[in-house]
Amino acid sequence: MADKIAVTVDEVFSKLPLEQVSLIKNYLTLLFKWHATSNIVSSSNEEYVIKREIFDSSILSKFISVSSITDVGSGGGIPGMILAILNPNKKVTLIDRKSTFIDFLEIVKSELKLENVVVEKQDFFDNKYSINSECTLFKNFSNKKIAKMDFENKLKYLIETVKKSKSVSKVYILTGTPVLQLSKQFHEDYKMNVNKIASPYFDTSRFIAEVFL
């Protein structure tokens, strides 16, 4: 398993500094080791996760110009851990409400010696919680509270919840095609850029939505 990870990471991230390549391999080795018993990533297919999830996270990284980021519902650390590895000078906070993920993320932080990472067990919808970063990101965030909403209302709800935290000026969403179908009203209410991730590995594209608060 480790060889497959190393070969694929070398192929996909051949232009990155060796130290970052090594950290990505170490992170993925831990991720799939934990996944075998705790189901912490969306797929067991290492090649798919690297070429889709990790590659897309590395593209998202190029958009983030601010110095502090909170990844909400980070789960196994995608994209938060990748952003932290690629941006050692930015503070990356990963929050999740489930202990399984928090325990794993703490181990990654400690084993990879990622001093710019903060791991917090938090419920994003807790009224007492306030995000302490300049930008917030969501990837595959799901929760009972918003599960029945359509994409647009879900997005509005997440943005309005983030707005209560005064330090946040931007929200990034790494998502699929529904972001292209938002209403005229939504675009009047929110200033937003949508950027397509050109994937060399898949025919289907994902998008990075950048919402300015």
Ligand SMILES: C[S@@+](CC[C@H](N)C(=O)[O-])C[C@H]1O[C@@H](n2cnc3c(N)ncnc32)[C@H](O)[C@@H]1O
């Ligand atoms: C589908 S997973 C996505 C994980 C990761 N972002 C990814 O794309 O692989 C959604 C995550 O959101 C977390 N979550 C759901 N509701 C939450 C809440 N209210 N506060 C914090 N985390 C929450 C879940 O525990 C889960 O880890």
